[in-house]
Amino acid sequence: MPDLAPPLPPLDDLLRDAHVVALPLTTRFRGIDVREALLVEGPRGWTEFSPFVEYDPVESAAWLAAAIDFGWGPDRHPVAPRVAVNATLPSVGPDQLAGVLARFPGCRTVKVKVAERGQTLADDIARVAAARAFVGDDGRVRIDANANWSVDEAEEALVALAPYRLEYAEQPVRSVPELAELRRRTAGLGVPIAADESVRKASDPLAVARAGAADLLVIKAQPLGGVTAALDIVAQAGLPVVVSSALDTSVGLSMGAYLAASIPGLAHDCGLGTAALLAADVTPEPLLPVDGGVDVRRVDVDVDLLREHAATDDRRAWWLDRLRASYAVLTER
Missing domain, CATH: 3.20.20.120 (Enolase-like C-terminal domain)
Structure with a gap:
């Protein structure tokens, strides 16, 4: 398939502006009780990088490509509201x-x-x-x-x-x-x-x-x-x-x-x-x-909610390392 991805933003920009959250679930789902995700704001708006924790950097790289596409890619004009x-x-x-x-x-x-x-x-x-x-x-x-x-x-x-x-x-x-x-x-x-x-x-x-x-x-x-x-x-x-x-x-x-x-x-x-x-x-x-x-709309993220549900320091460090590894995969491609 053709390469449809936008240019990669600088890694330092992603790392500097990243927020990692840990959101509790109402019901245990897919074997977990808390969903972790990394959020960052690009020129198009807020975007998300949240591969499940067992995924390796190669599989997770597709999720990072998606986050970059939604935050840095083309402006979207959906056909339905x-x-x-x-x-x-x-x-x-x-x-x-x-x-x-x-x-x-x-x-x-x-x-x-x-x-x-x-x-x-x-x-x-x-x-x-x-x-x-x-x-x-x-x-x-x-x-x-x-x-x-x-x-x-x-x-x-x-x-x-x-x-x-x-x-x-x-x-x-x-x-x-x-x-x-x-x-x-x-x-x-x-x-x-x-x-x-x-x-x-x-x-x-x-x-x-x-x-x-x-x-x-x-x-x-x-x-x-x-x-x-x-x-x-x-x-x-x-x-x-x-x-x-x-x-x-x-x-x-x-x-x-x-x-x-x-x-x-x-x-x-x-x-x-x-x-x-x-x-x-x-x-x-x-x-x-x-x-x-x-x-069908962009979501306005609330800074207070990001703080309230921020992951622990060790989990934030884990996710930033994961972002680095996935970014390296995309760079090699």
Whole structure:
């Protein structure tokens, strides 16, 4: 793919102006209770660098490229002022279902996390049933397994969950060949297969589309190198897409909203309502779901909130070292 990135700003500028925050979650999600992120203000506005802590510098470099694209790249002119979003239901117990879903007012789609380690298919069925009850017959329910099933396990699960009329199953298995095999086995169920990790964590994000291994792609701005790079992938893939996020602050969600609003005819609700899972944010006007959607806008970061939720000195130093390492990767490219 062509190099679409803006010139790198000086490293010293990024380091000098960086703010590292640690935001508590309302519900444990993806195995964490606190979401850390690095924020910096560029000429275009505030931007975010927040790869998950286990990612190495090579993988994290795409997230830094995204931050630079959003803060230093081209001015954006989205085609829509709002985008519809889905509710996100983590792998919580029955007593927490109603409370979590109530944080997503007006959402017509629920994304249900399934295949959690230590849980059973029966637990997944219960959550999917609750999601279907929440949105009613006219709503949409999608599941996300984060590649935690084998092909046999995924086939068994999709057979059991198909009666709940799934919109799609996101990354049920790990590899592109496994996705293709599962898609072949379950062709009669009417459950489309979506690829997420096979796009954002792949050296070639278009390989899954070329292999015919998925019906649609899940596109995330930060892991794919930013709005500009993600739009190029969408244009080349030739498949329907869903725009989602990675438990970002409202700044990162703003990046995703600009991406979603730049895709004409986007048919699927976006996974950009996850500010509802944060117990704190970096702005007094977070991108929370309202009437089933979020606004497409730049976020004004509040300095007092940055101070209130500042990470500890050792965590700030860790993130600055990480930024340096990721910057070095981008410089080598």
